[in-house]
Amino acid sequence: MEQKERLQHAAQGRLQVALADMAHEVDTGDLSRADAWSKTLANLQIEGEILAKLPTWHWSTGTLRGFVSALLLPITLFLIQRLLGDALGG
Numbered sequence: 001m002e003q004k005e006r007l008q009h010a011a012q013g014r015l016q017v018a019l020a021d022m023a024h025e026v027d028t029g030d031l032s033r034a035d036a037w038s039k040t041l042a043n044l045q046i047e048g049e050i051l052a053k054l055p056t057w058h059w060s061t062g063t064l065r066g067f068v069s070a071l072l073l074p075i076t077l078f079l080i081q082r083l084l085g086d087a088l089g090g
Contacts (some may be wrong), residue, residue, distance in 0.1 A: 001056045008051050015044045 022037045057064070 004051065004054050004056055007054075008048070011044065011047050011051055015041075015048065018044060 018037070018040055022041070025031070025033060025037070055061075
């Protein structure tokens with residue numbers, strides 16, 4: 001979790017620096033690097049989106065779901081068996 005936050009903070013810092021530098025160039029009327037800024041901002045946006053999607057768990061949700069299913073399924077079947085046994089008078 002801390003590593004993801006560190007990465008996100010660093011990416012935000014890069015984005016802020018890039019935006020400030022780009023704004024300075026626009027304010028001074030220097031548009032010679034407009035295409036490069038467009039690509040830079042697109043890459044920084046993609047980086048932010050990727051970092052936002054990174055899992056904070058050490059395992060995938062599928063692994064957790066499988067583990068919980070493996071625990072709950074036998075318990076659920078046991079309880080159903082007991083309820084049916086009691087309902088049928090067994």
